[in-house]
Amino acid sequence: MKIEIQQLEKHYGSKQALKPFNLTIGNEKIIGLLGRNGAGKTTLLQMMAGHIKPSGGQVLINGEKPFNNRNVLQHICMISEANNFKRKLKIREVLKTVSRFYPNWSQETAERLLKTFNLSPSQSAKGLSKGMESALSITIGLASHTTITIFDEPYIGMDASARYTFYDILLEEYEIHPRTFIISTHLIDEVSNLFEEIVLLKDGNLLTHEPADVLLAKSLQVSGPAVQVDRFTEGKQVLHAAEIMGQKSVMIFGDDLDPARAKAMGLSTERCSIQELMVYLTEKEEKMYV
Numbered sequence: 050m051k052i053e054i055q056q057l058e059k060h061y062g063s064k065q066a067l068k069p070f071n072l073t074i075g076n077e078k079i080i081g082l083l084g085r086n087g088a089g090k091t092t093l094l095q096m097m098a099g100h101i102k103p104s105g106g107q108v109l110i111n112g113e114k115p116f117n118n119r120n121v122l123q124h125i126c127m128i129s130e131a132n133n134f135k136r137k138l139k140i141r142e143v144l145k146t147v148s149r150f151y152p153n154w155s156q157e158t159a160e161r162l163l164k165t166f167n168l169s170p171s172q173s174a175k176g177l178s179k180g181m182e183s184a185l186s187i188t189i190g191l192a193s194h195t196t197i198t199i200f201d202e203p204y205i206g207m208d209a210s211a212r213y214t215f216y217d218i219l220l221e222e223y224e225i226h227p228r229t230f231i232i233s234t235h236l237i238d239e240v241s242n243l244f245e246e247i248v249l250l251k252d253g254n255l256l257t258h259e260p261a262d263v264l265l266a267k268s269l270q271v272s273g274p275a276v277q278v279d280r281f282t283e284g285k286q287v288l289h290a291a292e293i294m295g296q297k298s299v300m301i302f303g304d305d306l307d308p309a310r311a312k313a314m315g316l317s318t319e320r321c322s323i324q325e326l327m328v329y330l331t332e333k334e335e336k337m338y339v
């Protein structure tokens with residue numbers, strides 16, 4: 050299912066959470082939606098998932114608006130930290146209730162994941178710890194088998210080993226039943242190797258939407274004697290620089306970066322991580338990279 054965002058914007062009273070931009074997301078991709086606190090990620094996801102109405106512009110899912118549109122919504126599942134289950138229900142009943150909404154629901158996936166996360170179907174949703182609630186939400190997201198599955202910071206309270214289990218299962222699910230996953234997270238280093246495309250928001254604006262490998266290829270960390278580093282980076286866009294005792298390390302960003310030339314000048318080079326790019330590209334000063 051193609052997601053088309055056309056001049057989409059959202060105001061909350063006088064606060065403009067999202068400023069108009071266009072974005073198209075194709076079929077069967079794992080997308081990382083990144084940005085600092087308050088950048089507008091949840092607002093964007095809620096409009097994609099038809100939970101809230103845009104103030105202007107539109108989201109089209111295969112040409113249809115998702116808001117109040119059952120036809121579209123049965124193919125979108127959004128899992129966020131704020132999922133709260135009807136606490137009187139047992140896990141089995143929670144799953145039964147949500148499964149009715151999703152035509153491609155996989156009970157087999159649900160049961161497998163409950164076992165993986167050590168959850169029992171007869172357990173009451175009332176007694177779940179934060180991490181267990183998150184594990185149940187993730188189970189629902191993965192078992193929904195919806196064409197678009199959105200995870201908005203889904204793993205509050207989950208320990209590192211449970212999170213890594215989630216990443217493994219997500220990849221396995223993606224390989225067996227390809228679909229679009231959109232993941233918004235602040236734990237970027239943990240999960241960025243799963244991302245095929247990155248959507249980066251800054252202050253309600255779309256900063257960039259690119260394949261992860263293309264974005265990474267636009268960055269270079271160059272280190273060595275300050276004089277040589279300055280010669281190499283002259284005229285280039287510097288995201289970050291640090292110098293100590295004549296040795297300098299600079300992070301540059303742009304097209305046509307040439308690691309071989311840097312090496313020939315005696316400098317060492319490495320690519321930046323997605324997390325570093327998110328941090329430095331979204332710094333407060335007014336830079337736009339789209």
Ligand SMILES: Nc1ncnc2c1ncn2[C@@H]1O[C@H](COP(=O)(O)OP(=O)(O)OP(=O)(O)O)[C@@H](O)[C@H]1O
Nearest residue numbers: 061064065066084085086087088089090091092093
């Ligand atoms: N219901 C609301 N009423 C008023 N303002 C809101 C509401 N929801 C979000 N906002 C504001 O809109 C902006 C974007 O919020 P949003 O939750 O989309 O950001 P985010 O990128 O998901 O942030 P975080 O990473 O902290 O979760 C913020 O300034 C926030 O305060």
